[in-house]
Amino acid sequence: MVIAAHRQPGHGLDARHRQAGIIFLVVLFAMAIAGIALAGTGVLWQLESRREKEKELLFIGEEYRRAIDRYYDKTPGEAKQYPEKLEDLLQDKRFTIPVHHLRRLYRDPMTPDGEWELIKQQGRIIGVASKSRDEPIKIAGFAAGQEEFEGAESYSKWRFIGNGSSLPTVPAPAPAPG
Numbered sequence: 001m002v003i004a005a006h007r008q009p010g011h012g013l014d015a016r017h018r019q020a021g022i023i024f025l026v027v028l029f030a031m032a033i034a035g036i037a038l039a040g041t042g043v044l045w046q047l048e049s050r051r052e053k054e055k056e057l058l059f060i061g062e063e064y065r066r067a068i069d070r071y072y073d074k075t076p077g078e079a080k081q082y083p084e085k086l087e088d089l090l091q092d093k094r095f096t097i098p099v100h101h102l103r104r105l106y107r108d109p110m111t112p113d114g115e116w117e118l119i120k121q122q123g124r125i126i127g128v129a130s131k132s133r134d135e136p137i138k139i140a141g142f143a144a145g146q147e148e149f150e151g152a153e154s155y156s157k158w159r160f161i162g163n164g165s166s167l168p169t170v171p172a173p174a175p176a177p178g
Helices: 013-073
Strands: 116-121 124-130 159-161
Touching: 013 124, 013 159
Parallel strands: none
Antiparallel strands: 116 124, 124 159
């Protein structure tokens, strides 16, 4: 004779199922909270990464601006010149011993290809700018000489131009007295 066990609701197997269900819901809720926290961390990391790239862009842009100014200022003779290509800043061959205005060519940190927009006048490079059309995070509080970057709607508006912003031509001969 088999004695049938009588189960009461809430005891035995049903209680274990309910407990497992509650644990499952707690784990699911914890995973949702962790996912939201990770997403927030990712957004913050991305923002911080862009800020670092902006700092790098400002530093590199100023390096190019100073190198272009040095190239211009050290031009032998009376007629000052800007470089024809960025490589001229690495090895200025206008001298018997080449002069190095830059140690290396830097990539544009804001674009995937790293290529710069070259700002030219009369076929010579007077400055560089990023090709990125992204909106900058930094909009105020720029260093001296960068005030024109305030309120720029894209990184491409951050233009690093040598201080002698127009190419002087060969001086005209003095007019003859008379």
